[in-house]
Amino acid sequence: MGDDFYFRVYEVIAQIPYGKVTTYGAIARYLGISRSARLVGMACAAAAGKLDLPFHRVVNRNGELTGKHNFPTSDFMEQMLTAEGVKLINGCVDLKNFLWEPEIY
């Protein structure tokens, strides 16, 4: 399991605060691979259902729940976020109030 890159992604996801979300682009930028937001999504898909991480707190740049199909039900992701207090507008996260980004040093 030489998922050196995936491991980084998982660490960031594990740091997403309760009631907040982050974007693939933000994670990619934090890891220094700002042009590979796709790989962040791949890492999530690869670990979805395997690792116990808040994948539901990862959305795309538009606040859309692009990964909902990877959950047991299509509304699982939305319900998890709602349960945490994250407001959704037409199926999209209100990033203006619930976006969290990892700090870049």
Next chain:
DNA sequence: CGGGTGACTTTAC
């Protein structure tokens, strides 16, 4: 080594 693929993003039409 090379080609296909993808929970992305942006630009363009």
Next chain:
DNA sequence: CGTAAAGCCACCC
């Protein structure tokens, strides 16, 4: 609103 294309890079044949 929609689709197309390109850029990007790790993973899996």
